[in-house]
Amino acid sequence: MTPNHTKQLDQNYIMHTYGRYDVALARGKGVVAYDEEGKKYIDVSSGIGVNCLGYCDEGWVAAVTKQAQTIQHMSNYFYSEQAGTLAEKLCTLTGMSKICFGNSGAEANECAIKIARKYSFDKYGAERNEIITLCNSFHGRTVTTLSATGQDVFHNYFFPFTEGFSYVEAGDIDVLKNAVSGKTCAVMLELIQGEGGVNILDKDYVAVLFDFCQSQDILVIVDEVQTGVGRTGKLFACENYGVKPDLMTVAKGIGGGLPMGICLCGEKLSGVMTPSTHGSTFGANPVVCAGANYVLDTVANEEFLARVREKGDYLERKLRELPQVKGVRRMGLMVGIEIDGDAHEIAVKCVENGLLIITAKDVLRMLPPLIITKEEIDEAITILKTTLEECTTHETSFEA
Numbered sequence: 001m002t003p004n005h006t007k008q009l010d011q012n013y014i015m016h017t018y019g020r021y022d023v024a025l026a027r028g029k030g031v032v033a034y035d036e037e038g039k040k041y042i043d044v045s046s047g048i049g050v051n052c053l054g055y056c057d058e059g060w061v062a063a064v065t066k067q068a069q070t071i072q073h074m075s076n077y078f079y080s081e082q083a084g085t086l087a088e089k090l091c092t093l094t095g096m097s098k099i100c101f102g103n104s105g106a107e108a109n110e111c112a113i114k115i116a117r118k119y120s121f122d123k124y125g126a127e128r129n130e131i132i133t134l135c136n137s138f139h140g141r142t143v144t145t146l147s148a149t150g151q152d153v154f155h156n157y158f159f160p161f162t163e164g165f166s167y168v169e170a171g172d173i174d175v176l177k178n179a180v181s182g183k184t185c186a187v188m189l190e191l192i193q194g195e196g197g198v199n200i201l202d203k204d205y206v207a208v209l210f211d212f213c214q215s216q217d218i219l220v221i222v223d224e225v226q227t228g229v230g231r232t233g234k235l236f237a238c239e240n241y242g243v244k245p246d247l248m249t250v251a252k253g254i255g256g257g258l259p260m261g262i263c264l265c266g267e268k269l270s271g272v273m274t275p276s277t278h279g280s281t282f283g284a285n286p287v288v289c290a291g292a293n294y295v296l297d298t299v300a301n302e303e304f305l306a307r308v309r310e311k312g313d314y315l316e317r318k319l320r321e322l323p324q325v326k327g328v329r330r331m332g333l334m335v336g337i338e339i340d341g342d343a344h345e346i347a348v349k350c351v352e353n354g355l356l357i358i359t360a361k362d363v364l365r366m367l368p369p370l371i372i373t374k375e376e377i378d379e380a381i382t383i384l385k386t387t388l389e390e391c392t393t394h395e396t397s398f399e400a
């Protein structure tokens with residue numbers, strides 16, 4: 001396959017819901033990817049935080065391969081050791097009580113929304129069903145999770161959207177309190193808004209929000225789809241904030257590159273869902289669970305997580321040495337880089353120069369594999385430095 005042929009197939013047969021970089025990736029190992037012509041790239045995007053152990057980690061490949069050769073699927077009408085093992089691990093590590101399996105972040109959030117509403121329905125009746133989310137949030141692309149997403153640009157074309165969502169600016173607890181009514185059943189938030197621009201919520205705000213919601217029996221749903229699985233230097237970002245939500249959703253990194261979305265709930269909600277209130281044909285697929293078990297065994301390790309924090313500090317220090325970098329918004333290896341210039345334009349140039357990097361709103365965004373080394377960080381910084389110099393010394397043009 002040549003890159004032009006691959007591009008042609010994409011343009012002819014795949015709906016254009018994504019603006020792609022002009023690269024066809026063919027293979028990868030660790031932090032390095034290669035395109036169809038063999039050109040090498042340092043990847044600090046890890047497929048939007050999915051490949052948390054990098055490309056084709058040996059242990060992960062072995063776990064997934066072994067499971068595919070043993071039993072690849074059995075439907076949720078049968079018990080699965082891989083699913084049970086993973087569920088126990090997650091509950092033990094988080095202190096949550098029960099989990100529900102799906103295949104994506106959006107699905108995990110749909111599940112959390114359903115559980116929150118059913119809890120409130122069972123206890124208070126049908127009227128108490130509203131969920132407050134934050135402006136600039138991102139919770140997924142289904143009709144309901146688009147509703148949950150607090151950005152007007154996502155509320156187009158697909159009417160009617162799911163009712164019962166309202167939005168408040170993050171950071172001001174009085175604004176939240178004023179938005180709450182007798183109909184409010186939950187507040188849903190990302191502790192660090194990823195797609196919204198790597199916006200890190202204030203710790204005190206989060207603490208007060210949790211206390212307030214608890215006092216009103218309003219459930220708190222924390223969307224850890226992007227922040228979870230070691231990304232912020234703790235297994236989950238909740239630990240950095242010292243909070244325990246009623247519902248937590250996890251996806252992206254958990255499968256190490258295979259699709260999985262999980263909704264976890266605490267003790268209070270563990271009996272809410274009953275047979276046939278929710279389900280997913282592919283949910284808890286044993287091959288995916290085998291990969292996820294391997295990911296958790298690797299990442300849920302204090303030394304591993306300490307290295308993530310240390311490498312995050314190192315990366316930030318290096319970034320701040322670049323004159324074009326105006327600021328760094330970061331926790332662990334979740335990084336937003338404020339720069340002089342157009343982030344998208346710079347990202348396109350970085351990719352041309354061999355650095356796979358993404359953007360979020362007006363910041364450059366790095367979500368490197370958690371296994372990245374300091375040497376690889378240096379390589380990434382070198383390419384970024386060259387690119388920023390190119391972009392600022394002469395006007396560049398690019399095709400979107």
Ligand SMILES: *Cc1c(COP(=O)(O)O)cnc(C)c1O
Pocket residue numbers: 103104105106107109138139140141190194195223224225226251252
């Ligand atoms: C990516 C993301 C989602 C959506 O996940 P999908 O797997 O694309 O459905 C939801 N919430 C957050 C915070 C995300 O970053």
